[in-house]
Amino acid sequence: MADTFDEQCDYLFKAVLVGDSGVGKSNLLSRFAKDEFLLDSKPTIGVEFAYRNIRVKDKLIKAQIWDTAGQERFRAITSSYYRGALGAILVYDITRKSTFGNVKKWLHELREFGGEDMVVVLVGNKSDLVQSREVEKEEAKGLAETERLCFMETSAMQNLNVEQAFLQMITKIHDITSQKMLEAKKENGTTLRISGRKEIHVTDEVTATKQASCCSR
Template identity: 50%
Template structure:
């Protein structure tokens, strides 16, 4: 009988304005690749990557959503069942940062109450073009009690850290009951592993 290759399945979402680097973050993490010529995501794209955390094999199903307004109705349905959400803005684009409050409202409207959120200030390698200070990012994260990191998909700064921290935070919230080995649907309420150790917030 074939045994499943992972213990837990976590559905993660990348959201934020168009052009902030969501697709680059996803490809850097999943394939360790960076490409400056990605075309804008049309609707939805997703990648799978299995990681090991606290002795558990965790399959991450990472959904990359389109930031453009015209795809907004398509993407709202993908909030359902998401266990972790990364909100991404571009440190060289003030409007993408200002819109984080709008994306937070979308999460409140469409995602489950216990979804784990993380704020990423992307393109931190472009210090000479920075218009959003790290302190402003930290402040909005503290105000909303969410984790915060500055990242660069191009220079590969904090990309793995972000996904491992988010997965670790979700893992800590899993109830201490055995995982049903036949269940493979994405279900935030499904049983999970023990929270051995933890992640700093």
């Protein structure tokens, strides 16, 4: 059945949201996908996902974002969903030091099950609750620099930096994908020698990562 996601797009990028339970992953996703915030949001059971079309430069990208459960009892069923993910938003709660302490555990999981080129954005959510802050911004920024992650603080409630966090991830995925395509074309190019010692490089213009149609499934 046709819906708003049937619009023609150039790429389909899968990404995941990870982090402890209660850090605000579901509200970050609902803000990004539907501009909604639920004050009484319930814990995610298993995995949920949402789509949104984003234009990066001259390409239309369908971002497929998977929201994974943070509770330990669901880890076995969610780890398989990392496969094929090109990016991740790793979320902690700035008012709960323990959620920041678990960032390295989540990062290890991402690197174990995700691809080596996965783009990871470390997000400190609930930045509106500054009076209850337990994780300083500089501390999180230092960890991000050490682990080579992008970093941003957000507030799903006040809709601060939510769009920017997702766009930063999607744009970086696009840049990496574009670079890989260029390199693949060079590697697969056939060199034809003609008179005058000139060379013509012939490359295949069909790209395996390009989607003919990115309708919702």
